[in-house]
Structures are given as structure tokens and as C-alpha cells.
Amino acid sequence: MIPFTYARAANTADAVVHGSAAGAKYLGGGTNLVDLMREGIEHPAGLVDVSGLSRDITETDNGGVLIGAGVKNTALAENRLVRTRFPVLSRAIVAGASGQIRNMATVGGNILQRTRCTYFYDDTGSRCNKREPGQGCDAIDGFNRIHAILGASPSCVATHPSDMCVALAALDAVVHLEGAGGKTRRLPFTDLHLLPEGRPDVETVLEPGELITAVELPAQPMAARSTYRKVRDRSSYAFALVSVAASLEMDGATIGDVRLALGGVAHKPWRAWKAEEVLRSKAATQATFQAAAEAELADAVPLKDNGFKIELAKRTIIAVLGELSGVSA
Amino acid sequence: MAIRINGTDVQAPSDPRVSLLDLLREELHLTGTKKGCNQGACGACTVLVDGERVVSCLALAVQYEGCEITTIEGLSKEGALHPLQEAFVEHDGFQCGYCTPGQICSAIGMAAEAKRGVPSHVTDDLSTDTIVLTHDELRERMSGNLCRCGAYNGIVAAITETFVEAGE
Amino acid sequence: MSILEQAKQAAQGAAQSVIQKAVELAPESWLPGGKPDPLIHQKHGLIGKPVSRIDGPLKVQGKATFAAEFPMDGLLYASVAFSTVPKGRIASLDTSAAEAAPGVVLVMTYRNAPRMKPMPVFMSNAKAAGGDNLPVMQDDRIHWNGQPVALVLAETQEQADHAKSLIRVTYEAEPATTRFVEAKAQNTQPGLFMGQPMKQEIGDAEAALAAAPVKVDVTYTTPRHNHNAIEPHAATIVWQGDELLVHDASQAVTHTAWSLSEVFGIEESQVHVTSPYVGGGFGSKSLWQHQVLGAAAAKLTGRPVRIALSREGVYRMTGGRTLTEQRMAIGAAQDGRFEAIIHTGTVAMTHHNAMPEPFILPTRSAYAARTFKLDVEVTYLDMIANTFMRAPGESVGTFALESAVDEVAVALGMDPVALRMVNEPSEDPTEKKPFSSRNIVEAYRTGAERFGWTKRNPVPGSVRDGEWQVGMGVATSTYPYHRMPGGAARLTLTRDGRMKVEIAAHEMGMGTSTAQTQVTADRFGLQLDQVDFAYGDSFLPGQVLAGGSQQTASIGASVVAAQHAMVAELLKLAGNDSPLAGLRADEVGGMEGGLAKLDEPGRHETYASILSRAQRDEVAVVGSAPPPLETMHWSMHSWGAMFCEVRVNSVTGEVRVSRFLGSFDCGRILNAKTASSQFRGGIIMGLGMALMEETQFDERNGRIMNPSLAEYHVPVHLDVPEIDVMWTDIADPHAPMGARGIGEIGITGVGAAVANAIYNATGKRIRDLPITLDKLM
Structure with a gap:
């Protein structure tokens, strides 16, 4: 770790002032950033500790929830409103990491965590365009079992590792941001993260110094019937190979509305727009679920080791829709 | 502001790179808290911060000013072992003993979480207020603490005896 | 390994075989183990009791001091930089920024490191402990991707790590051999294990296989593994004048001390070298x-140094288990009798040590067969030297052997337990020696009964529970009894009736100190709290490797020898005024805090009384264990039957082990509590091997890509069901205490038991470890 300065932000405005300085980075729980700094991948000149800011979860006027970016993952998962109105979010959070890490990690930090690609992590011995733009990617022809099947580019095949974010993508979450000069804006969560294209080092649309202050979940009545299913290499404490977050509204035997997102398959939490399109207003049958899964994965591109993810994603989508609709195979 | 460690105030390190784990081990010689991976992947460094379990390797010490830290050294009072420590010995909840302090601190934090009603990955009913620490619940909640010797059965038995059977 | 060293090993092997012949022919009474240890017949002692670990209270309080925890004044912290190419030379090395960094005291590279000899590589000498025999930072040559190229010492770990990141190294890479398939195509050589050839043929196995009415002839593969003890390798080191003190995490203190003396x-x-507590070893320490x-x-620097490897450092600097590719063929008659067993294949290793993963070992003794063909071929790669990892050979070898036996059972339509019973040998089938004690049939019978084996539906894929397919599998586990030469112990009896045992043995969590305290108390008729067991220090007597599951026997034989000396000395001191007067050493034993005539317990005198009368505060003796000739006369192995129930998710292919039972035949069990933990621990490591463990070695450049506990998966709590263990407790009459070591057998057979259960659940036969979900979708 290179030497750096540390400052605890007194409030959001103070944070943004410090966070806009050259080389500054925001520090939440540190569970990802500290690791990356130790590995020599992140080397901020200064850390601005925002973990003490915005730790509230409040109900909004329209029945949604506003989550402070400093809320710890455990606090979010155990929150009553979240558990009853947005169970998919609680489920996604407790499917991730460990009890200890969930007690440390913040919502803001979870959103901005970086990939687990082992070539990204190998600072001295491997090439990585995300770490060092233009260097090349050793993952494309290397071990890429955990890598992307959707939305990857010739420069990067990494995946976003968060579980929580997959639920946020499905819940139409809105991210609240504050930037230099107190300028605030709101952004659909699904627009926050970027696909790698030619610049995998640029992972979000955040402006320099811009801080995530909160995440808003708009009311989504159907989310009361929502769930998260994660498939991984051991039964707990492992990153997703594939995960599925879904909310479903049934209108008799017909699918009224649906939200579907995938984890472990792309550089960003993957909202399954195509599958949703296929599902809406259709009879809730295995055939419909299959068609939706096929539509979503139609553009999937396998790498050397991860071709199984295409079939796994389809099967998991179908199983989750079956579970939520009560229509099983 | 100081960091309160097992009841004693300690100044935060001047070098912000120092982790809570290294502060404990190298500066305070509280070596009961172990370094297994320094990456948050094994749980050997687990301590309690204001009663909540965290991995101290990923915790920058400066971030914990104003907090109350309890380490394994803070559990036994006046030479008497904590009931969970006794149960670990009785149920052979360890072999080499290296992951043990982390397992014990984690279990204490875990029991408090369950008592508070925090759900887990294997909780069927999210709306429940009462978490019963079944074999599955306990194992899922402790999965952040690796034991390479494979003392998992004994650990689960010790925790069950202390926090489930004792009705805590 | 050089040709010279290979020749030396072969010569040792030849000499050994001459001795071996003589020992095979020798009368039993001449041999160690020829007369059963009297303790075997003691029924009411401490042996076998579930005594809690004597170091337990320390460990649960975090008060046990591990290698990286010895405080020292003026301590410097080390950080190591690793090469990023597998072969070549260092072209440029810029350490100026590191040297100028805050807190830095030394940047050491090949340019300024002191001149040192290579480490004596393990097995090149009785006390050699080195993992490789390469120059240690002596020149610009690179031999593996991850080799240390620079070491920084600084006042704090943070400063050392930072300075290390400022070192710039460039390499002149040379063509390296890092691809197994290519290396194998170029050249393989027959592997030698412990100096002995592994190639063996009995009859014409290929012909017998071809003629057999039922046959299985398939290839099994296993990947590289890393031990991943939760305590990373570490040492706190200081020179006191010309003397070197190393607080190490070691399973070989005496060997390490001798080897370091050679290096310097x-x-x-x-x-x-001291190593009072070791945070797991499994062969790596x-x-x-x-x-x-x-x-x-x-x-x-003239200052003490703490070198605590990062987790990545453990992967880059210490070896793991190598990969194997095994041909396993069994030909059987219609009644199930094996006509041919062929177990051959190839492993990768390096030129820098001698560890061809000996996967054929279990096949030598497990089953009777008319013909055998065994061989481990070696191909050489440019990689870190691989090494011993829990049950080297047996762990991965039983995966192939025991999966293939299951495949034969399927082909025959026979119950796999019954098939094993049909092929039970009456003597060691390849060594043609009598078994010292073999009760595997009993282990199978009792294990099957407790597990409910008869409830298994033999039709694959026929049991379902919702999304889950359920199946049961079984496999034999086995590991040899070893006792290495060089065991010795000092006993010190004090006038207060306390006995101290001192031996340079190790406690890595096996329960050694507890079990040996029990044994010593029983031998001398003392209470547990009257015995002190001192270990983990190279200045103590004996060279007792904590490896090959041999510590128990080695310590046992050493203490027996010392006991003879102690009793003789005490009888001399007791003199003519004692009730013991006139008795010979072999007529007395330890009882109730003193010595007594074995068949006339009334003739008894306490140790305190003997020492007081002789006006002695203490009596100390050293005893040396006899050479381990018993293993040349008898075939000595532990056995077990592993029963497994799995659930395989039909949607995702995820596997969950829902039940596991290990039924063991390991001689007498010394401590029921710690032994259960040893068995379970081995089984759990076996579950990891079966389902998730793999060191990712990038064949493009020989770099390990998952040097982390996040990306190298070991089983977590939720992966592990309650594991049932049981044992025959039938004493081996030819082993000290009647006990054979139990540290490694637990991992053997597990891979196959899981794979066989998965076959039963799904009808899918997976011959490539780990069995990850993609292989079952």
C-alpha cells in the first residue's frame, strides 16, 4: 500500500470537497478497497471516509424506500420494510460475502466494488486492460470460468461480483448522487455501470468526485413476490457463477408484470430486458419461461471455460420464474 | 478520539495504512487475533466492534476511532473462560487452534445477530422475528470462518451448546 | 534432481532391498514390534479416553504463541517480491526507489545476499528438510514463476510492503516447459518414491485384462492442490552471535535446524528451531x-526479522500437490474376482526435488488380483517444486482405484461392498508379506450397518427429492503405517513423582501432546497432570518428522526405549531395601505412581520413595527407538470404509454432501476425541478435493492464478454435514501402543466415495476432479 492521507468526512458537502481532490477516493467499509490497495491495484493519494454519512433507511411518500449510501449491508438486509416489500434485496444481500463483511460493507461501496477476475488481481504478473488500459487481457485466453457471457468486449471479459446490485437492477432502483459544488442528480441504477467496450477501466458514469449519497427503491408492489437465487461453486461464501433476481406479478394464470436481472454474467448487473419483454402478458408456462431465457441469452458468447453459464443462466431463470409463479416443471 | 480495545483506550496509529489487525498484533501484541489471508477471505481475524463481528484485516484502524473493540483476549474475565471457550474445548472445536479465536468471536457476534432477527441465506421465512439457530442456520452464518483442520462439527456443537441449548 | 542424486537414491534403494530381504526372513521375536507393547493389554487406563486437548484452554484464549507472534526488540519486517516469468534470467533490477522508501533497512537481491549453499532437499539425507535444492537468491537465474527475486526489510510491515511494490525487475525470458501435455509428449521417466521404483509388474496384466469378461479401462485426472493451512508460513528469526534462532511454523524442527546449518x-x-504451535501443516510446513x-x-542487518508470508506468498514460495493423470484398468471374472489391476499414469514435477505424486501406493495392497501393472511416470515442468500434501499418493490414487472398483461393480451388477469383499487378499498382494493387522471387512460390516447401506437403491438416478437427486456411494480408504528412523526421547522423573517427556516432535493440531501425555501416564502409572510433554524444539532429542502419519509410532517407540532405560535405572536406585529388590526390568511396570511387579502388584514402591531413599531429586534417561524393521517384515496399513450420501441439484448441478460416515481400522485409538477430529478433518479435506479444490496453474506462463482463499475454494461450514466416525479399535500387535497413525487416512477414499455417490444419484460418472457443477449439468 502506498502512503495516503485519511480524512473522515463531516457531512456530504465536506466529503465532496475532499473527494474532488486529485487522487482522492471515497472509503466505505473498506472490504474491497483496502484489499485492492494492498494488492497494489488501487493507489489513492487520499481516502475520504464516508462510511459514517447517510446511514438511514426511510420510507418515501409513495411507498418506496430511501437507503443511505452508508447503510451497512446487514442493516439493509434485516430492515423490516425491505424484508417485506423488497425481499429480493434482503435475499441477495445475505447470499453475498460473509456475516463479517456484510457488517462492514456499505451500500455505496458494494455498488462500486470491482471485479474478481484473477488477472485483474495479479498486479505484477498479468496483463489487464481494466488495471492498465491498453495493456491487453490475459483472461480472454486464460482461466475464465467465472467470466462474462454477455456484453463483454475484446478488451475485457470481467464480471461485476455484487449480489446486492442484481437485486437493485431488478427493483428499478434510482441512485442519488452529489458532485462538485453540491450539484445533485438522480440516475436509474441500470445506467450507473458501464459495459467494458474499449475502456474497461471506466466502470461507471460517475463524474470525478461524484458521491453516491443514497439509493432509492420506488414502490414496486409486485416485489413483495420476489426472490434471488444464486448458483456458486460452494454452498456459501463464494461469488456467483450465475444469479437471478426476479419480481413477478401474476394476473390469474398470466404474467402481469415482471422484473428480471442476472448476476455473474456481465461487466455490470444485467437487467434482463429482453426476457421481461417476452414474459409480459404471456401465460405463465414452462414454454414461456424457456422462451424468455432463450431470448435473454441469445447473444451470449462463451469463452473457453464458461460456456456452461449460458445453459446455467437459462435453467436458473426458468426455475426462479417457476418458483415465483407456482408453475413448475 | 481513541480506540477502546478490551476496555483500554488506545491511540489510533499515525500511519493510516495500519489495519486494525496489525494494530492488535504488532503494536499491542494482542496476537490472539490471527492473520490467515489478510484479504477478508478466511475470518481468522474476526473481532467484535461495538458488538458486531468484522474482519479486522480489512479494517483500517483509523476508521475505528471512537469504537469499542473486543478481541479474544477480552472474552475471558479474571481467568475464567467464556462459556463458548469452555464449549470449544469440550467439543474439540479446533485442532491447530489458529482459526479458533476468529471462530469464537464470530460465533458471539453471530448469536447476537440471530437474536436480533437478522435473516440469513437459509432463512425460509423473511418475515419472521425469531431466528432458530438450526444446524443449517448456524453453518450458513458461520461460513465466513474457514477451518482447514476441519473442526466444523465440533465448532457447531460448541456453539449449539452455548447459544441454542442454553437458551441464550 | 541431478543424475548423481538419482543414482544415490537408487543405491540407497538397492541397499535397502538387501536389508529388506533379511528382515522379511528374520524371526518375529528379533524385530521391533515382534513382542506386543504391554500397553495393548492394559484395559482400564487413560488410553482411548476422550480427554480434551491439554493445550485447549490456551488455544481458545488466543494465548498459544505461533511463529509470527514471538516479540523481539528491534524487529524488522520482511516483504518478498516474486518473479513473473517461469524461466530465464533477471535482466534488470532497480531497487533504488525501494531503498529510499521510508522505514527501509535492507533490500536484498542476488547481488547482495550472503553466499549460501542450497537447501539439502528432502530425502537426500535423513535430516534434510528443503523443499527444493535450488540456489536461494544467489544468481540471476529464474526457475519458476513466483520465485523470490528480492526481499525488503523495514521497520513496519506496511513500509516493507510498500517498498517492495517499488522494486522494478525485468527479465530475459527463456523458453519454458509449462504445458503438461506437451511435456508428457516429449519425455517421461519412471518415478522413484523414497528412492524406490514404483514400476511393478506381476504376471501379464495387459493380457489378463484383454481376456477378462468384465473390464473397466479409463483415465482419471486430478488437479494441483494447495494445503492452505490457515496460518501462513512464517518465521521470527534472530542471530545471537554465530547462533541462529528460528521460531518457525514447522513439522520438522530437527530437520530444519540441520538443513539451515548446512545452508549457512x-x-x-x-x-x-522452535515450533511450539503450528497453525496447520498438512505436509507444507x-x-x-x-x-x-x-x-x-x-x-x-544484525537485527531480528519476521518473515510472515502473505497468502499469495504461500502459493508462490511453497509447493502444493501436483496434478495426476491416471490410467486405471480392472479386469474381473464373472464372480467379481480381479484378474488384472493396471494403475499407471503420469505426474508433473520439477528437477529440483523428488516428489512424483505416488498415486499407485494404495493399489499395491488393497485388493487381491492375479496380475498387476503399476507405474508412475514423471514429466518435468518449470514450476514451483511440488511437495507432500496430506496422503500424497493415496488421496488422489484412491480416487481412481475406488472409482474404478465402483465401475466394475456397476458392470457386474454387483453390490460394491460385496465386490470388495470378494477381492479381500489373504496377504499383501504385491509385497507378498503378511498383514500385521487387517480388519477392513469388520470396518465395512459395521460401517454399512450404521450408515444404512442396504437402503441404497442401486439403480442410478432413481431417488429424487424435489429438485434434488439423491445417491449413496462407498469407497475404501487406506494409508500405510510408517515409522522413520531416528526417534529418541528423554524422560526425566522428579522426586515429586512427575514425569517429563522431551522429544523433538510436533503439534499441529493432531492432538499429539494430549495423546502422548495419556500414553505416558499409562506407561508409568501416573495421573495425566503428573506428565509434562515437551516438543517442538530442535534442541530436544530425536528426529521426529510430523509426516507420513508416523509421529505416533515414532514417539511411542522412543518412549518405550526410554522407559526401559528408566526402569533399569530405577531398579538400580531402589536397591535391596525396596519391595522391588531383585526384580528384572522386564518383570516390572508402572503402576499407581511407582513401579510394581507385573504379576504381583503388591510388590510396589512409589517413584517418590525410590528417589528419596536414593537421595536423588531427579532421574533422567534418553532412549533411542530401534530401526523400523517391522515395516519390512509385515505389511502394515490402516484401512477404512467411507460411506457418502449426496444430493445433486437437477437444475444447476450443485452438489451437497448430506451424510458421511468413516469406519476405520487403524489399530488402537489413543484418544477418542482428538482421533475423531483427525478423521473428520481428513474427510473434510477430501470433500474439498472431491468438489471444489484446484490450484489454477496457467499453462501459458506457469503462473498460479488463484493464490487466495477467496478464489481457491476450501470447504466452508455449510459444505460440511455432521460426519460420523467409528473404528474397530483392534490393536495392531506389531505397532507401539497397538496404534497406527491416523492423520492422513481420512482424506483417502473420500473423492471416490463422493464420485460414486454422485454416479448413484445421477448416472453420471465424473472422472476428473474437482466435480464442479458444470460437469453435472
């Missing part, structure tokens, strides 16, 4: 380059 060209007595580098840097 000093006397063995000038090196003191021997001498690797980090202790040498730490000592060298301490020498250069």
Missing part, C-alpha cells in the same frame, strides 16, 4: 526459501 555452513548445534531468506537478511 555452521554446526547443527548453532541452529535452534517444512523448510522453504523463506526461512533461508529471513535468516540471510537478519544476518546482513
Whole structure:
């Protein structure tokens, strides 16, 4: 770790002032950033500790929830409103990491965590365009079992590792941001993260110094019937190979509305727009679920080791829709 | 502001790179808290911060000013072992003993979480207020603490005896 | 390994075979183990009791001091930089920024490291402990991707790590051999294990296979593994004048001390290695380059050094288990009798040590067969030297052997337990020696009964529970009894009736100190709290490797020898006024705090009384264990039957082990509590091997890509069901205490038991470990 300065932000405005300085980075729980700094991948000149800011979860006027970016993952998962109105979010959070890490990690930090690609992590011995733009990617022809099947580019095949974010993508979450000069804006969560294209080092649309202050979940009545299913290499404490977050509204035997997102398959939490399109207003049958899964994965591109993810994603989508609709195979 | 460690105030390190784990081990010689991976992947460094379990390797010490830290050294009072420590010995909840302090601190934090009603990955009913620490619940909640010797059965038995059977 | 060294090993092997012949022919009574240890017949002692660990209270309080926890004044912290190419030379090395960084005291590279000899590589000498025999930072040559190229010492770990990141190294890479398939195509050589050839043919196995009415002839593969003890390798090192003190995490303190003395060209007595607690070893905690580098840097700076490897450092600097590719063929008659067993294949290793993963070992003794063909071929790669990892050979070898036996059972339509019983040998089938004690049939019978084996539906894929397919599998586990030469112990009896045992043995969590305290108390008729067991220090007597599951026997034989000396000495001191007067050493034993005539317990005198009358405060003796000739006369192995129930998710292919039972035949069990933990621990590591463990070695450049506990998966709590263990407790009449070691057998057979259960659940036969979900979708 290179030497750096540390400052605890007194409030959001103070944070943004410090966070806009050259080389500054925001520090939440540190569970990802500290690791990356130790590995020599992140080397901020200064850390601005925002973990003490915005730790509230409040109900909004329209029945949604506003989550402070400093809320710890455990606090979010155990929150009553979240558990009853947005169970998919609680489920996604407790499917991730460990009890200890969930007690440390913040919502803001979870959103901005970086990939687990082992070539990204190998600072001295491997090439990585995300770490060092233009260097090349050793993952494309290397071990890429955990890598992307959707939305990857010739420069990067990494995946976003968060579980929580997959639920946020499905819940139409809105991210609240504050930037230099107190300028605030709101952004659909699904627009926050970027696909790698030619610049995998640029992972979000955040402006320099811009801080995530909160995440808003708009009311989504159907989310009361929502769930998260994660498939991984051991039964707990492992990153997703594939995960599925879904909310479903049934209108008799017909699918009224649906939200579907995938984890472990792309550089960003993957909202399954195509599958949703296929599902809406259709009879809730295995055939419909299959068609939706096929539509979503139609553009999937396998790498050397991860071709199984295409079939796994389809099967998991179908199983989750079956579970939520009560229509099983 | 100081960091309160097992009841004693300690100044935060001047070098912000120092982790809570290294502060404990190298500066305070509280070596009961172990370094297994320094990456948050094994749980050997687990301590309690204001009663909540965290991995101290990923915790920058400066971030914990104003907090109350309890380490394994803070559990036994006046030479008497904590009931969970006794149960670990009785149920052979360890072999080499290296992951043990982390397992014990984690279990204490875990029991408090369950008592508070925090759900887990294997909780069927999210709306429940009462978490019963079944074999599955306990194992899922402790999965952040690796034991390479494979003392998992004994650990689960010790925790069950202390926090489930004792009705805590 | 050089040709010279290979020749030396072969010569040793030849000499050994001459001795072996003589020992095979010798009358039993001449041999160690020829007369059963009297303790075997003691029924009411402490042996076998579930005594809690004597170091338990320390460990649960975090008060046990591990290698990286010895405080020292003026301590410097080390950080190591690793090469990023597998072969070549260092072209440029810029350490200026590191040297100028805050807190830095030394940057050591091949340019300024002291001159040192390579480590004596393990098995090249009785006390050699080195993981490889390469120059340690002596030149610009690179031999593996991850080799240490620079070491920084600084006042704090943070400063050392930072300075290390400022070192710039470039390499002139040379063509390297890092691809197994290519290396194998170029050249393989027959592997030697412990100096002995593994190639063996009995009859014409190929012909017998071809003629057999039922046959299985398939290839099994297993990947590289890493031990991943939760305590990373570490040492706290200081030079006190010309004397080197190393607080190490070691399973070979005496070997490490001697080897370091060779490296630095000093006397063995000038090196003191301690290792009171070891945070898991599993074969990995021997001498690797980090202790040498730490000592060298301490020498250069004249200050104590702590070298605690990062988790990545453990992967880059200490070896793991190598990969195997095994052909396993069994030909059987219609009644199930094996006509041919062929177990051959190839492993990768390096030129820098001698560890061809000996996967054929279990096949030598497990089953009767008319013909055998065994061979482990070796191909050489440019990689870190691979090494011993829990049950080297047996762990991965039983995966192939026991999966294939299951495949034969399927082909025959026979119950796999019954098939094994049909092929039960009456003597060791390849060594043609009698078994010292073999009760595997009993282990199978009792295990099957407790597990409910008869409830298994033999039709694959026929049991379902919702999304889950359920199946049961079984496999034999086995590991040999070993006892290495060089065991010795000192016993000190004090006038207060306390006995101290001192031996340079190790406690890595096996329960050694507890079990041996029980044994010693029983031998001398003392209470547990009257015995002190001192270990983990190279200045103590004996060379007792914590490896090959041999510590129990080695310590046992050493203490027996010392006991003879102690009793003789006490009888001399007791003199004519004692009730013991006139008795010979073999007529008395320890009872109730003293000695008594074995068949006339009334003739008894306490130790306190003997010592008081003789006006002695203490009596100390050293005893040396006899050479381990028993293993040349008898075939000595432990056995077990592993029963497994799995659930396989039909949607995702995820596997969950829902039940597991190990039924063991390991001789007498010394401590029911710690032994259960040893068995379970081995089984759990076996579950990891079966389902998730793999060191990812990038064949493009020989770099390990998952050097982390996040990306190398070991089983977590939720992966592990309650594991049932049981044992025959039938004493081996030819082993000290009647006990054979139990540290490694637990991992053997597990891979196959899981794979066979998965076959039963799904009808899918997976022959490539780990069995990840993609293989079952």
C-alpha cells in the first residue's frame, strides 16, 4: 500500500470537497478497497471516509424506500420494510460475502466494488486492460470460468461480483448522487455501470468526485413476490457463477408484470430486458419461461471455460420464474 | 478520539495504512487475533466492534476511532473462560487452534445477530422475528470462518451448546 | 534432481532391498514390534479416553504463541517480491526507489545476499528438510514463476510492503516447459518414491485384462492442490552471535535446524528451531526459501526479522500437490474376482526435488488380483517444486482405484461392498508379506450397518427429492503405517513423582501432546497432570518428522526405549531395601505412581520413595527407538470404509454432501476425541478435493492464478454435514501402543466415495476432479 492521507468526512458537502481532490477516493467499509490497495491495484493519494454519512433507511411518500449510501449491508438486509416489500434485496444481500463483511460493507461501496477476475488481481504478473488500459487481457485466453457471457468486449471479459446490485437492477432502483459544488442528480441504477467496450477501466458514469449519497427503491408492489437465487461453486461464501433476481406479478394464470436481472454474467448487473419483454402478458408456462431465457441469452458468447453459464443462466431463470409463479416443471 | 480495545483506550496509529489487525498484533501484541489471508477471505481475524463481528484485516484502524473493540483476549474475565471457550474445548472445536479465536468471536457476534432477527441465506421465512439457530442456520452464518483442520462439527456443537441449548 | 542424486537414491534403494530381504526372513521375536507393547493389554487406563486437548484452554484464549507472534526488540519486517516469468534470467533490477522508501533497512537481491549453499532437499539425507535444492537468491537465474527475486526489510510491515511494490525487475525470458501435455509428449521417466521404483509388474496384466469378461479401462485426472493451512508460513528469526534462532511454523524442527546449518555452513548445534504451535501443516510446513531468506537478511542487518508470508506468498514460495493423470484398468471374472489391476499414469514435477505424486501406493495392497501393472511416470515442468500434501499418493490414487472398483461393480451388477469383499487378499498382494493387522471387512460390516447401506437403491438416478437427486456411494480408504528412523526421547522423573517427556516432535493440531501425555501416564502409572510433554524444539532429542502419519509410532517407540532405560535405572536406585529388590526390568511396570511387579502388584514402591531413599531429586534417561524393521517384515496399513450420501441439484448441478460416515481400522485409538477430529478433518479435506479444490496453474506462463482463499475454494461450514466416525479399535500387535497413525487416512477414499455417490444419484460418472457443477449439468 502506498502512503495516503485519511480524512473522515463531516457531512456530504465536506466529503465532496475532499473527494474532488486529485487522487482522492471515497472509503466505505473498506472490504474491497483496502484489499485492492494492498494488492497494489488501487493507489489513492487520499481516502475520504464516508462510511459514517447517510446511514438511514426511510420510507418515501409513495411507498418506496430511501437507503443511505452508508447503510451497512446487514442493516439493509434485516430492515423490516425491505424484508417485506423488497425481499429480493434482503435475499441477495445475505447470499453475498460473509456475516463479517456484510457488517462492514456499505451500500455505496458494494455498488462500486470491482471485479474478481484473477488477472485483474495479479498486479505484477498479468496483463489487464481494466488495471492498465491498453495493456491487453490475459483472461480472454486464460482461466475464465467465472467470466462474462454477455456484453463483454475484446478488451475485457470481467464480471461485476455484487449480489446486492442484481437485486437493485431488478427493483428499478434510482441512485442519488452529489458532485462538485453540491450539484445533485438522480440516475436509474441500470445506467450507473458501464459495459467494458474499449475502456474497461471506466466502470461507471460517475463524474470525478461524484458521491453516491443514497439509493432509492420506488414502490414496486409486485416485489413483495420476489426472490434471488444464486448458483456458486460452494454452498456459501463464494461469488456467483450465475444469479437471478426476479419480481413477478401474476394476473390469474398470466404474467402481469415482471422484473428480471442476472448476476455473474456481465461487466455490470444485467437487467434482463429482453426476457421481461417476452414474459409480459404471456401465460405463465414452462414454454414461456424457456422462451424468455432463450431470448435473454441469445447473444451470449462463451469463452473457453464458461460456456456452461449460458445453459446455467437459462435453467436458473426458468426455475426462479417457476418458483415465483407456482408453475413448475 | 481513541480506540477502546478490551476496555483500554488506545491511540489510533499515525500511519493510516495500519489495519486494525496489525494494530492488535504488532503494536499491542494482542496476537490472539490471527492473520490467515489478510484479504477478508478466511475470518481468522474476526473481532467484535461495538458488538458486531468484522474482519479486522480489512479494517483500517483509523476508521475505528471512537469504537469499542473486543478481541479474544477480552472474552475471558479474571481467568475464567467464556462459556463458548469452555464449549470449544469440550467439543474439540479446533485442532491447530489458529482459526479458533476468529471462530469464537464470530460465533458471539453471530448469536447476537440471530437474536436480533437478522435473516440469513437459509432463512425460509423473511418475515419472521425469531431466528432458530438450526444446524443449517448456524453453518450458513458461520461460513465466513474457514477451518482447514476441519473442526466444523465440533465448532457447531460448541456453539449449539452455548447459544441454542442454553437458551441464550 | 541431478543424475548423481538419482543414482544415490537408487543405491540407497538397492541397499535397502538387501536389508529388506533379511528382515522379511528374520524371526518375529528379533524385530521391533515382534513382542506386543504391554500397553495393548492394559484395559482400564487413560488410553482411548476422550480427554480434551491439554493445550485447549490456551488455544481458545488466543494465548498459544505461533511463529509470527514471538516479540523481539528491534524487529524488522520482511516483504518478498516474486518473479513473473517461469524461466530465464533477471535482466534488470532497480531497487533504488525501494531503498529510499521510508522505514527501509535492507533490500536484498542476488547481488547482495550472503553466499549460501542450497537447501539439502528432502530425502537426500535423513535430516534434510528443503523443499527444493535450488540456489536461494544467489544468481540471476529464474526457475519458476513466483520465485523470490528480492526481499525488503523495514521497520513496519506496511513500509516493507510498500517498498517492495517499488522494486522494478525485468527479465530475459527463456523458453519454458509449462504445458503438461506437451511435456508428457516429449519425455517421461519412471518415478522413484523414497528412492524406490514404483514400476511393478506381476504376471501379464495387459493380457489378463484383454481376456477378462468384465473390464473397466479409463483415465482419471486430478488437479494441483494447495494445503492452505490457515496460518501462513512464517518465521521470527534472530542471530545471537554465530547462533541462529528460528521460531518457525514447522513439522520438522530437527530437520530444519540441520538443513539451515548446512545452508549457512555452521554446526547443527548453532541452529535452534522452535515450533511450539503450528497453525496447520498438512505436509507444507517444512523448510522453504523463506526461512533461508529471513535468516540471510537478519544476518546482513544484525537485527531480528519476521518473515510472515502473505497468502499469495504461500502459493508462490511453497509447493502444493501436483496434478495426476491416471490410467486405471480392472479386469474381473464373472464372480467379481480381479484378474488384472493396471494403475499407471503420469505426474508433473520439477528437477529440483523428488516428489512424483505416488498415486499407485494404495493399489499395491488393497485388493487381491492375479496380475498387476503399476507405474508412475514423471514429466518435468518449470514450476514451483511440488511437495507432500496430506496422503500424497493415496488421496488422489484412491480416487481412481475406488472409482474404478465402483465401475466394475456397476458392470457386474454387483453390490460394491460385496465386490470388495470378494477381492479381500489373504496377504499383501504385491509385497507378498503378511498383514500385521487387517480388519477392513469388520470396518465395512459395521460401517454399512450404521450408515444404512442396504437402503441404497442401486439403480442410478432413481431417488429424487424435489429438485434434488439423491445417491449413496462407498469407497475404501487406506494409508500405510510408517515409522522413520531416528526417534529418541528423554524422560526425566522428579522426586515429586512427575514425569517429563522431551522429544523433538510436533503439534499441529493432531492432538499429539494430549495423546502422548495419556500414553505416558499409562506407561508409568501416573495421573495425566503428573506428565509434562515437551516438543517442538530442535534442541530436544530425536528426529521426529510430523509426516507420513508416523509421529505416533515414532514417539511411542522412543518412549518405550526410554522407559526401559528408566526402569533399569530405577531398579538400580531402589536397591535391596525396596519391595522391588531383585526384580528384572522386564518383570516390572508402572503402576499407581511407582513401579510394581507385573504379576504381583503388591510388590510396589512409589517413584517418590525410590528417589528419596536414593537421595536423588531427579532421574533422567534418553532412549533411542530401534530401526523400523517391522515395516519390512509385515505389511502394515490402516484401512477404512467411507460411506457418502449426496444430493445433486437437477437444475444447476450443485452438489451437497448430506451424510458421511468413516469406519476405520487403524489399530488402537489413543484418544477418542482428538482421533475423531483427525478423521473428520481428513474427510473434510477430501470433500474439498472431491468438489471444489484446484490450484489454477496457467499453462501459458506457469503462473498460479488463484493464490487466495477467496478464489481457491476450501470447504466452508455449510459444505460440511455432521460426519460420523467409528473404528474397530483392534490393536495392531506389531505397532507401539497397538496404534497406527491416523492423520492422513481420512482424506483417502473420500473423492471416490463422493464420485460414486454422485454416479448413484445421477448416472453420471465424473472422472476428473474437482466435480464442479458444470460437469453435472
